[in-house]
Amino acid sequence: MLVLEAFVVVFATLTGYGLRLAPGSVLWGVGGALVLSLVLAAGMLRWPGGYVVGSVLQVAVLLTGLALPMMFVVGGIFVVLWVVALRLGGRIDRERRERGQLVTGS
Structure with missing residues (x-):
């Protein structure tokens, strides 16, 4: 998603x-x-710090709306997508851990 956002910033x-x-x-x-920064942050997502960097960059993209007002809308959409991705990704990781523990525990 961060790479897609990088393309939007180019446009x-x-x-x-x-x-x-x-x-x-x-x-x-x-x-x-x-x-x-967005492309590099996408590569950093294997570590927890990458998610922090990605979150900070969401604010930076949103702030581009100060120069180009439509970016408030586009940036807002990406912020919502980022939050949803973080929540769903966390849920998927948690469910995978639970399934892995159930399989190895039997």
Whole structure:
């Protein structure tokens, strides 16, 4: 999901550039840093710290709405998806552990 969000940030950066919301170097610098951070965070999800980084990046994406108001909506949708993914992923992991303990315990 973080990689998909990185693509959305690329398109939002292109939109901001087309609308000339800020100098191109600023837009591409901030947008590129956010895209790179999202992709790197996706690779960090094997460790618990990756989830913290991903959560912080959700706030950063949401804050891009200050420059491009539609990103409040898009960022909000991704925040909801992130929270749902965290909750469902936790539930799936818990159920797998329980099933594994039942199988090995018999």
